[in-house]
Each structure stands twice: as C-alpha cells, then as structure tokens.
Amino acid sequence: xxxxxxxxxxxxxxxxxxxxxxxxxxxxxxxxxxxxxxxxxxxxxxxxxxxxxxxxxxxxxxxxxxxxxxxxxxxxxxxxxxxxxxxxxxxxxxxxxxxxxxxxxxxxxxxxxxxxxxxxxxxxxxxxxxxxxxxxxxxxxxxxxxxxxxxxxxxxxxxxxxxxxxxxxxxxxxxxxxxxxxxxxxxxxxxxxxxxxxxxxxxxxxxxxxxxxxxxxxxxxxxxxxxxxxxxxxxxxxxx
Amino acid sequence: xxxxxxxxxxxxxxxxxxxxxxxxxxxxxxxxxxxxxxxxxxxxxxxxxxxxxxxxxxxxxxxxxxxxxxxxxxxxxxxxxxxxxxxxxxxxxxxxxxxxxxxxxxxxxxxxxxxxxxxxxxxxxxxxxxxxxxxxxxxxxxxxxxxxxxxxxxxxxxxxxxxxxxxxxxxxxxxxxxxxxxxxxxxxxxxxxxxxxxxxxxxxxxxxxxxxxxxxxxxxxxxxxxxxxxxxxxxxxxxxxxxxxxxxxxxxxxxxxxxxxxxxxxxxxxxxxxxxxxxxxxxxxxxxxxxxxxxxxxxxxxxxxxxxxx
Numbered sequence: 001x002x003x004x005x006x007x008x009x010x011x012x013x014x015x016x017x018x019x020x021x022x023x024x025x026x027x028x029x030x031x032x033x034x035x036x037x038x039x040x041x042x043x044x045x046x047x048x049x050x051x052x053x054x055x056x057x058x059x060x061x062x063x064x065x066x067x068x069x070x071x072x073x074x075x076x077x078x079x080x081x082x083x084x085x086x087x088x089x090x091x092x093x094x095x096x097x098x099x100x101x102x103x104x105x106x107x108x109x110x111x112x113x114x115x116x117x118x119x120x121x122x123x124x125x126x127x128x129x130x131x132x133x134x135x136x137x138x139x140x141x142x143x144x145x146x147x148x149x150x151x152x153x154x155x156x157x158x159x160x161x162x163x164x165x166x167x168x169x170x171x172x173x174x175x176x177x178x179x180x181x182x183x184x185x186x187x188x189x190x191x192x193x194x195x196x197x198x199x200x201x202x203x204x205x206x207x208x209x210x211x212x213x214x215x216x217x218x219x220x221x222x223x224x225x226x227x228x229x230x231x232x233x234x235x236x237x238x239x240x
Numbered sequence: 241x242x243x244x245x246x247x248x249x250x251x252x253x254x255x256x257x258x259x260x261x262x263x264x265x266x267x268x269x270x271x272x273x274x275x276x277x278x279x280x281x282x283x284x285x286x287x288x289x290x291x292x293x294x295x296x297x298x299x300x301x302x303x304x305x306x307x308x309x310x311x312x313x314x315x316x317x318x319x320x321x322x323x324x325x326x327x328x329x330x331x332x333x334x335x336x337x338x339x340x341x342x343x344x345x346x347x348x349x350x351x352x353x354x355x356x357x358x359x360x361x362x363x364x365x366x367x368x369x370x371x372x373x374x375x376x377x378x379x380x381x382x383x384x385x386x387x388x389x390x391x392x393x394x395x396x397x398x399x400x401x402x403x404x405x406x407x408x409x410x411x412x413x414x415x416x417x418x419x420x421x422x423x424x425x426x427x428x429x430x431x432x433x434x435x436x437x438x439x440x441x442x443x444x445x446x447x448x449x450x451x452x453x454x455x456x457x458x459x460x461x462x463x464x465x466x467x468x469x470x471x472x473x474x475x476x477x478x479x480x481x482x483x484x485x486x487x488x489x490x491x492x493x494x495x496x497x498x499x500x501x502x503x504x505x506x507x508x509x510x511x512x513x514x515x516x517x518x519x520x521x522x523x524x525x526x527x528x529x530x531x532x533x534x535x536x537x538x539x540x541x542x543x544x545x546x547x548x549x550x
Contacts, residue, residue, distance in 0.1 A: 071433060096431045098473030098484050102542075103433065149529070149544050150479045167523045178496060182522065182529040184546075227497045 002129065003035035003056040005044050007073060008089065009065045013112075014039065017059060017089075017122065024123050030130045032057070041066055041073040048080040057085040057129050059110075059122070062094045071096070074104040085129050144193045146174075148183040161223045162206040163190055177225060198238065204229040214239050270314045274307050329445040333409050336448065340412035343419060354388075361385060401430040405474065406438045413448050414472065417455040426462045427469035434476035441527045442545050450521050450530070451483070453514045454541050458487035461539065465490055481545040489539045496534050 004021060008014040018037050025032050035056065036047055041064055048054055058077055062070035074086050088100050088109040100106040107128070110121045142157050161175040165187065172185040187205045191197050198208050200221060210224045219236060220228045231239065285299045361384060368377040405411040414430070421428045440447065458470045468488030475482045493499075500515045515532070518541075522530040529544040 096433070096473075098471050098486065099431045099433055099475070102473060102482060102484055103475045103477070149477070149482075149546070168526050171523075171526070171529070175497075178535065179531070179533040180496065180500075181531045184529075225495055225497060 002030075002032040003054060004032055005035060005047075005056055005058045006037040007039070007041050007044055007059070007064060007070070008037075008061040009039050009063060010061075011039070013061070013089075016115075016118075020119050020122050021059075021126065024126055028127070028130070030126065032126070032130070039064070041068055041070075044073070045076055045080070048077065054081050055083050056081060057087070057126075059087050059089060062088055062090045071099060071104060074100075074106060078104055085125075085132075087125050141194075146183065146185075146193075148181065157194060157196060157207065158209065160207045161210050161225060161227065162204055162229055163187060164205075164229070165203045175223075175227060198235075200229060200231045200235045200239065202232065204231075211239075267315070267318060271311070274311055278303060278307050329443075332445055332448065336409060336412040336416065339416050340408075343415060357388075361388075401432060404432040404434060405436045407436055407440060407444075408438070409444045409448050410436060410440075410451065410474075413451050414455070417452070417459065421455075421459045421462075421470065424459060424463040426459050429469055429471050431471070431473040432475075434474070436474050436476065436481065440481065440545055441547060442525050446521050446525050446528070447543070447545075450518055450528075450543060451485075453518055453521075454485045454543075457514050458485055458539070461489060462487050480547055483543040483545075484540065486538050486540045488537060489534070493534065493539075496532065 006014060006017050006021075008017060014037060018034060021034060024030075036044060038044065044058070058074070060070040060074055060077075064070055064073065068076075070088055070090075074088065077084060077086060086104055086106040088104075088106055089112060090096075090109055091112050095109070095111065097109065100109050108121075108125055110118055110125075112118060143154050144157060144160065145152055145154050147153075155174075155176060159176045159178075161177065163185075164173050164175070165171075166173055166182070170184050170186060171182055172187065172190070174181045174183065187199060187203075191199055191205055194207070196207050196209050197205055199205050204221075206221060206223070206229055212222045212224045212226075214221050214231070215228075216236060219231045219233070221231055221239065222228050281303045282300060285296050285303075364380060364384075365377070368380060402411050402414060405414070418428055418430075455470075455472075462468055462470055465488065471484070471486045473482075473484040473486075475484075500519070518530060518532075522528055527546045529546070531540075531542040531544070533540045533542075
C-alpha cells in the first residue's frame with residue numbers, strides 16, 4: 001500500500017485534492033491510500049519520524065503560511081524518504097521549476113490555474129507513480145547505479161557508451177548517448193558494475209554492446225554515436 | 241646511438257613533460273635535474289683532476305655557482321608566471337566588478353528618475369480629481385499611468401533574484417549576462433533559494449569563465465530560436481553546490497559529441513569552441529564536475545562544486 005500525503009493550506013483546495021485522489025484511486029483500483037492530509041507541514045515530518053521505510057507520494061503546496069514553505073518541507077521529506085515522489089502544487093508566481101526538479105528532485109509540479117487541468121495533472125501523476133510502483137520497468141541487469149555527488153543515479157545500460165579517465169586523478173568522465181557526466185571514481189571499480197564493460201585501455205572502459213566497429217590499424221573502437229576510444233595492443237586481441 | 245637519443249627524447253617530449261606540467265612538478269623536476277648535473281660534474285672532476293687540489297676546488301666552485309644561478313633563474317621564472325596568473329585573475333574580476341558597479345549606478349538613477357515622475361503623476365492626479373473631470377482623469381490614466389506598470393514588472397530594477405549570491409564575482413557575471421540577454425530580448429528565469437557564499441572551493445576565474453561560456457551559449461541559442469527562456473539555478477546541496485543552466489534548443493540540434501568538436505559551430509558562432517574550452521577548464525579543477533545533457537527539448541549544463549575532496 002503506497003501512502004499518499006497532502007499538505008495544503010487552503011481547506012477548500014485540500015478537500016478538492018482529496019476528492020480527486022480518492023475517486024481516481026477507486027476507479028483505477030490502485031494499491032494506494034491517503035495516509036495524511038493536513039495543513040500542518042510538521043505533521044508529515046513527525047509521521048515520517050515515527051514510521052520507518054516509508055515510500056510515499058507527497059502533494060505539497062508551496063505557500064503553506066507557516067515558517068517553512070513547501071520547498072523546504074520537500075527538502076526535509078527527501079532526507080527522510082529518499083525514494084518518495086514529491087509533487088509541488090504552485091501558482092505561476094511561485095513557479096521555480098529548476099528548484100523543484102534538481103534541488104528537491106520532485107517528480108512533477110502542478111500549477112493551480114484551472115480546475116480541470118489540476119484534475120488531469122493529479123491523475124497523470126498518480127498513474128505514473130502506480131506504473132513505477134507495480135513494475136520496475138527496467139530489469140536490474142539492464143541498468144547501472146552510480147553514486148554521483150552523494151546521489152544514487154540509475155542509467156539504462158543501453159545508453160552507456162564508455163568511461164574515460166581525465167587529466168585529474170579519480171575524475172572520471174562518463175559518456176552516455178546524450179549526456180556527459182564527470183564524477184569521482186576509478187575504472188577498476190566501475191568495471192565490476194556490469195559484465196558488458198570491457199577495459200580496453202588504461203584510460204577507457206567501454207560497454208561492448210555499444211561498439212559500432214573496431215579499427216585495428218588505428219587501434220581504436222568506434223562507438224555507436226561515432227565517438228572513438230583507444231585500445232591498447234594487448235586488449236586488441238580481446239575485441240577480435 | 242642517434243636512434244636511441246631520438247626515441248628517448250620523443251618519449252620525454254610526449255610523455256614525461258606533459259606529466260610533469262600536468263602535476264605541476266616543474267620545480268621539483270628542475271631541482272632534481274640540477275642535482276644530477278652537479279653530481280655528474282663532481283664525479284668527472286674527481287676522476288680527471290684527482291691529485292691537483294687547486295684545479296678541482298676551482299671547478300667545483302664554478303659549477304656550484306653556475307648551478308645556483310640556474311636554480312634562481314628557474315625559480316624566478318616560475319614565480320613570475322604564478323604572479324602573472326594572479327594578476328590576470330584579478331584583472332578579470334575587476335572588470336566584472338566595474339561593469340556591475342556601473343549597472344547598479346544606472347539602476348539607482350532610474351529609480352530616482354521614477355520617483356520623481358511618480359510625484360509628478362500624483363500631483364496631476366490630484367489636479368484632475370479636484371476638477372472632478374473623470375474623462376480627463378481616465379485619459380490621463382490610460383496614457384501615463386498604465387504604461388508604468390509594464391515598466392515596473394519588466395523588472396529593470398530587478399537584481400532581487402541575485403540577493404542570495406554573496407560571491408561578488410558570480411553575482412556580477414550573472415548580472416552582466418542577464419543584461420546582455422535583456423538586450424537580445426531573451427527571457428531569463430533565475431532561482432537562488434540558498435545562500436551562495438563568498439568563498440567557494442574552486443578557482444574563481446575558472447568558474448566565472450565557465451559560467452560566462454555557458455550563459456553566452458544559452459543566450460545565443462535562445463536569441464536564435466526566438467522562443468522559450470533560459471533557466472538558471474544556483475543551489476546549496478549540503479555536500480556540494482549545484483549550478484544549472486538550461487535552455488530550449490532547435491529541433492535539429494547535432495549530437496553532443498559533434499558539438500564538442502573543437503571549433504565546430506552551427507552559425508559561425510563559437511559553441512563548439514565554447515564546449516571544448518569548458519572541458520579544458522573543467523580539467524583544471526579537482527573539485528569541479530561538469531555535466532552536459534541534451535534532451536529532446538533542452539540543453540542542460542550543470543556545474544557541481546564538491547565542498548570536500550573525498
């Protein structure tokens with residue numbers, strides 16, 4: 001049972017959210033329930049302090065009329081429920097989409113403009129939460145987890161091209177299809193993350209599924225996106 | 241013999257020298273080399289002039305004096321280089337600070353002007369009300385007062401979003417880029433919910449240059465596609481600081497690694513150069529991590545500053 005939490009200052013709005021959520025859960029027969037609906041942010045925090053391993057969904061108003069606002073509440077919740085789904089409810093003037101997405105890692109935000117849209121958006125969020133809750137869509141072996149800046153980040157293996165070292169020791173650069181990420185690590189440890197990873201050079205660890213061609217003359221591997229990696233003489237044999 | 245010298249020298253040139261420069265070991269390396277030189281020479285003197293005391297003492301003194309001279313030359317060169325870098329850094333900072341100061345003064349004058357206008361407006365209103373001329377009053381409102389609303393909400397006075405940034409260098413680079421965005425009619429939304437302190441774990445010139453490149457690229461892109469807005473976020477994430485710049489992109493943007501190729505450009509602009517410069521700058525800073533992402537609709541760049549080295 002996935003617990004849902006609502007924190008909304010305005011009683012009319014709060015009631016409306018409850019109704020929309022309750023009705024939709026019932027119609028779709030989701031394994032969820034509204035655990036707590038309140039105008040007091042501290043009630044949610046103390047609930048989380050008293051219950052262990054909660055993985056919930058949180059609908060938080062930004063303007064709570066208390067010492068803390070919705071964003072601060074969201075940050076506090078995030079510390080107690082790392083995998084929780086946070087959805088902010090906001091007006092246009094309070095819209096801070098980068099803060100929502102990157103600071104609190106909110107799943108989404110709902111702008112309070114017209115009632116019909118609010119309902120659609122809430123239903124959409126619940127549906128996405130449910131999809132995720134019932135089926136872990138990507139299997140464990142098809143993805144890797146990396147700790148980057150104290151956050152666990154998950155990448156589908158099919159998007160991982162290669163890792164390379166940089167001029168600075170322990171600074172590794174990960175090349176994904178549409179992304180470059182620098183982080184602390186070492187290739188030796190990363191190699192153990194998947195049996196698809198091959199160390200072809202002291203500076204390169206590649207995902208063998210994403211090789212396009214191998215150029216033995218230049219001693220290079222060309223990846224599916226056209227980027228090339230060096231291969232050491234000894235490892236050349238491995239690739240043939 | 242010559243072949244051996246050639247091979248060794250090419251190894252030294254390609255491998256050893258970049259290694260020494262990369263790790264900033266120049267001083268240690270030169271000291272070791274001088275030491276070896278003295279040792280070798282002393283050995284030779286000892287072998288050649290053994291017995292002739294006077295000659296050997298003179299040669300040793302000459303060699304020692306020579307070595308000390310060389311050491312001081314190397315030392316002073318490297319110190320002057322460091323000094324030069326420091327001066328360059330301060331120059332850049334000063335430049336930004338000056339521009340920022342100029343802009344604040346300009347804004348202050350705008351506010352004064354506005355206050356002056358405001359008092360005039362009030363007295364005219366007063367006049368029309370006393371006359372009880374509703375028609376003139378409403379005409380005056382439409383013509384004179386209503387436009388000021390636009391003036392205010394467009395936020396010429398607004399560096400308010402930057403108040404949480406205590407690092408003057410970062411504040412000024414963002415302020416300057418904001419103004420240049422405004423000139424090109426590009427909208428920028430800024431979110432700084434946390435305090436960004438004065439002292440950050442990074443060389444500020446590197447950080448400012450990186451922010452400058454990223455913001456320039458974004459402004460150019462959005463000015464080009466003429467819709468959407470740039471989003472800038474600066475956050476304190478407890479273990480690190482996170483700076484994000486996000487902008488919408490054209491539909492037919494090239495894959496990331498092609499944009500990264502040095503000097504590559506879509507329109508005679510410098511995005512490619514910018515991206516390869518960014519990588520190079522990032523390679524100078526241990527606690528700075530760069531992340532670049534292209535989604536179907538946006539270009540997102542993140543700079544992470546780790547508070548402590550782990």
